[in-house]
Amino acid sequence: xxxxxxxxxxxxxVIGVAVALFFWAVNHQQFDDLDSPGVLPLMDDQPAPAEEPxxxxxxx
Amino acid sequence: MNSAATWADPRLAAQVLRERRDGLSEIALRxxxxxxxxRLLWLEQRINALAGVRRVSVxxxxxxxxxxxxxxxxxxxxxxxxxxxxxxEARPLRLDEVEDVRAAEMHDALKRMLVAGxxxxxxxxxxxxxxxGVVDFVDFSTRNLFRWLxxxxxxxxxxxxxxxxxxxxxxxxxxxxxxxxLPVALAIALVFAASxxxxxxxxxxxxxxxxxxxxxxxxxxxxIELRSRHRGDAGGDALLDATPLLAxxxxxxxxxxxxxxxxxxxxxxxxxxxxxxxxxxxxLESAVVEVDEALLSGESRPQRRQRGERLVAxxxxxxxxxxxxxxxxxxxxxxxxxxxxxxxxxxxxARIAGSDREVTRFVRRVLVLTxxxxxxxxxxxxxxxxxAAIAVLVVACPCAFALTVPVTLTRALGRxxxxxxxxxxxxxxxxxxxxxxxxxxxxxxxxTPHLDDEAVEPLRGDSREQVLAWALALARVSxxxxxxxxxxxxxxxxxxxxxxxxxxxxxAGIEGHVGDRALRLGRARYALGDAHYDPRLAxxxxxxxxxxxxxARFGFQERPREDAAATLARLREDGIDVCMAxxxxxxxxxxxxxxxxxxxxxxxxxxxxxxxxxxxxxxxxHRVLAVGDGxxxxxxxxxADVSAALSSGTDLAQAQADLLLLDGRLQGLLHxxxxxxxxxxxxxxxxxxxxGYNLFAVPFAAFGLVSPWLAAIxxxxxxxxxxxxxxxxxxxxxxxxxxxxxxxxAEAAA
Numbered sequence: 001x002x003x004x005x006x007x008x009x010x011x012x013x014v015i016g017v018a019v020a021l022f023f024w025a026v027n028h029q030q031f032d033d034l035d036s037p038g039v040l041p042l043m044d045d046q047p048a049p050a051e052e053p054x055x056x057x058x059x060x
Numbered sequence: 061m062n063s064a065a066t067w068a069d070p071r072l073a074a075q076v077l078r079e080r081r082d083g084l085s086e087i088a089l090r091x092x093x094x095x096x097x098x099r100l101l102w103l104e105q106r107i108n109a110l111a112g113v114r115r116v117s118v119x120x121x122x123x124x125x126x127x128x129x130x131x132x133x134x135x136x137x138x139x140x141x142x143x144x145x146x147x148x149e150a151r152p153l154r155l156d157e158v159e160d161v162r163a164a165e166m167h168d169a170l171k172r173m174l175v176a177g178x179x180x181x182x183x184x185x186x187x188x189x190x191x192x193g194v195v196d197f198v199d200f201s202t203r204n205l206f207r208w209l210x211x212x213x214x215x216x217x218x219x220x221x222x223x224x225x226x227x228x229x230x231x232x233x234x235x236x237x238x239x240x241x242l243p244v245a246l247a248i249a250l251v252f253a254a255s256x257x258x259x260x261x262x263x264x265x266x267x268x269x270x271x272x273x274x275x276x277x278x279x280x281x282x283x284i285e286l287r288s289r290h291r292g293d294a295g296g297d298a299l300l301d302a303t304p305l306l307a308x309x310x311x312x313x314x315x316x317x318x319x320x321x322x323x324x325x326x327x328x329x330x331x332x333x334x335x336x337x338x339x340x341x342x343x344l345e346s347a348v349v350e351v352d353e354a355l356l357s358g359e360s361r362p363q364r365r366q367r368g369e370r371l372v373a374x375x376x377x378x379x380x381x382x383x384x385x386x387x388x389x390x391x392x393x394x395x396x397x398x399x400x401x402x403x404x405x406x407x408x409x410a411r412i413a414g415s416d417r418e419v420t421r422f423v424r425r426v427l428v429l430t431x432x433x434x435x436x437x438x439x440x441x442x443x444x445x446x447x448a449a450i451a452v453l454v455v456a457c458p459c460a461f462a463l464t465v466p467v468t469l470t471r472a473l474g475r476x477x478x479x480x481x482x483x484x485x486x487x488x489x490x491x492x493x494x495x496x497x498x499x500x501x502x503x504x505x506x507x508t509p510h511l512d513d514e515a516v517e518p519l520r521g522d523s524r525e526q527v528l529a530w531a532l533a534l535a536r537v538s539x540x541x542x543x544x545x546x547x548x549x550x551x552x553x554x555x556x557x558x559x560x561x562x563x564x565x566x567x568a569g570i571e572g573h574v575g576d577r578a579l580r581l582g583r584a585r586y587a588l589g590d591a592h593y594d595p596r597l598a599x600x601x602x603x604x605x606x607x608x609x610x611x612a613r614f615g616f617q618e619r620p621r622e623d624a625a626a627t628l629a630r631l632r633e634d635g636i637d638v639c640m641a642x643x644x645x646x647x648x649x650x651x652x653x654x655x656x657x658x659x660x661x662x663x664x665x666x667x668x669x670x671x672x673x674x675x676x677x678x679x680x681x682h683r684v685l686a687v688g689d690g691x692x693x694x695x696x697x698x699x700a701d702v703s704a705a706l707s708s709g710t711d712l713a714q715a716q717a718d719l720l721l722l723d724g725r726l727q728g729l730l731h732x733x734x735x736x737x738x739x740x741x742x743x744x745x746x747x748x749x750x751x752g753y754n755l756f757a758v759p760f761a762a763f764g765l766v767s768p769w770l771a772a773i774x775x776x777x778x779x780x781x782x783x784x785x786x787x788x789x790x791x792x793x794x795x796x797x798x799x800x801x802x803x804x805x806a807e808a809a810a
């Protein structure tokens with residue numbers, strides 16, 4: 001059972017690291033906009049001309 | 061109107077820029093075209109590529125963008141020009157309007173939830189070892205080790221993640237009320253304390269797994285609730301941002317232009333209509349006016365101000381119009397007072413979140429029930445008393461019940477904001493569902509007046525141009541729909557003489573001097589006075605007269621608003637009888653009533669008559685919705701059960717109505733009514749569900765058949781049901797018979 005004495009602190013450290021990473025991500029606005037980045041790969045190099053008649057109905 | 065160059069003025073910039081400690085500046089911008097994600101991303105990249113830009117963040121629901129950048133490398137006007145060049149006009153928002161609580165709250169909730177989740181998983185795995193250990197005869201020291209580990213990992217969870225519950229409970233206690241945080245905090249504290257004591261003693265049960273699961277599940281539920289609330293709030297903010305307080309600035313050539321009040325600079329000359337809000341601190345240049353400073357000083361009596369005296373931003377002009385020389389354009393102090401409408405709308409939201417008497421009663425019963433359960437079990441089987449009492453405390457906690465109204469109402473307000481209906485009183489929306497009469501004003505509400513050339517009839521041989529010019533000199537100061545129609549018809553004709561000493565008399569007309577003529581414009585009886593009264597002119601919509609008698613009569617063509625007939629028909633289908641009251645003459649009111657199919661109409665109504673009509677309807681037991689144009693029907697709107705106003709531009713800030721239809725379309729009423737009815741159903745349903753769940757689960761808990769963690773799952777699920785149920789409000793409605801096309805154009809126009 002001695003392996004427990006090593007593994008338990010290891011899990012605690014892993015948790016600590018995970019929480020720290022997550023806090024960093026939250027503080028750097030990584031969770032603020034979860035919709036737009038999904039479209040990023042689909043983007044053309046040239047933007048759609050701004051003048052085109054746009055405004056698709058906003059999603060509810 | 062949104063020229064970027066205006067923002068080069070450092071005093072203006074100071075209103076919108078937040079200086080950060082690292083020397084960078086932060087600004088919040090209203091950006092219209094945030095619908096298309098591709099354009100949004102491209103815009104983001106473009107702004108990010110500017111020199112000195114540190115960070116760009118987007119709040120799509122609120123249509124806001126935040127930029128943190130170095131003003132020394134890219135100036136504010138340059139930044140705005142870049143937005144404009146990208147086809148997305150950006151308008152800076154005032155600092156005090158954009159406190160970024162939402163993002164901060166969200167970050168906080170996310171962090172707490174995650175810490176709780178991580179800890180809960182660990183504690184569960186330790187608990188599993190203990191449970192299995194009982195079977196596998198792991199020795200006592202190992203068992204104790206795991207109990208200590210459980211305690212250790214639960215500490216951050218209780219101390220950090222559960223903090224919001226403790227803080228909420230403390231606040232409730234300070235406010236001497238019983239809310240839903242108290243039972244939760246009590247349950248967490250009791251279970252944790254008991255477990256700690258048992259761990260220290262080394263005997264008895266520990267409940268670290270229960271308490272951590274409990275906290276985690278509750279936080280998940282609250283996170284979802286918070287998200288849905290923020291969505292609603294963001295929608296409301298987007299609508300508020302779209303309606304800045306406007307001011308009429310006199311250009312060098314004497315013409316008026318409409319600009320946002322916050323862009324006024326000192327020395328500017330501003331024109332204020334009667335009933336308008338003073339847009340900036342300044343010195344009065346008109347002779348005498350009366351102002352209402354109730355908003356600022358609490359003094360509700362009208363104050364007289366004379367030429368040379370000072371007017372304070374945010375006060376409302378009672379008799380007008382006024383000419384103002386701006387003194388402190390862009391000063392923080394005065395500008396802060398101007399967001400009266402915004403403040404009211406936000407207050408409406410905050411009030412929703414306030415406590416509810418029923419919840420207080422409910423919580424008191426839960427606490428009593430818990431004590432009774434504990435005492436009962438102490439008599440029968442003391443070892444099970446603690447478990448059962450905690451289970452009752454958790455199961456019976458009226459979380460879902462207390463959530464019902466706020467969550468559903470917030471959702472409804474958000475949906476309505478999406479449809480350009482701003483609700484300034486949440487309880488009015490609840491009342492709207494029960495409305496069975498609608499009282500409409502005519503001119504400006506159901507119809508828009510229009511002045512044709514042929515309808516101008518000079519009576520003393522002057523030319524049409526001449527009488528129009530005189531009339532315009534008076535009419536352009538008033539916000540009355542007829543005066544506006546007259547201004548619109550006469551304006552293209554060129555020079556108008558300036559009128560002196562112009563005064564507006566409510567529900568009568570306008571008087572003023574042009575040269576040596578004492579002109580009066582308005583209803584025949586007012587314009588002609590008793591001396592020159594001529595019954596033949598009684599039917600004229602508007603008469604222009606001087607001291608010697610009538611000069612001209614004006615006939616107005618009335619066009620019903622394009623969606624008026626459809627809206628009234630739908631209201632009748634929904635069981636709301638429609639009646640119309642107007643100050644206009646009987647034949648014109650009758651004509652419009654026939655066109656719109658209104659049977660119940662009243663002509664020649666003074667404001668007092670309209671009020672009496674409303675009160676007689678109310679005395680007959682009707683719940684009345686009054687619809688007006690916001691500034692001319694104030695007493696009527698104030699007395700109605702629910703009031704709605706079509707409003708825009710400069711009148712907006714003081715429109716005292718519960719619902720403001722900001723896109724100038726009557727259809728907003730239908731949306732509001734449909735959503736109100738749906739909201740009432742959803743609230744009733746959610747409450748039944750919440751009560752049913754509590755009543756069903758409490759006996760099981762009291763007899764010790766429910767463990768605390770199971771109770772926590774039930775509680776979270778029932779709250780979740782309520783939140784999800786609230787999401788239904790406005791959803792089916794969206795696919796309803798709404799002309800999506802029209803909505804789109806309205807959106808684009810906003």
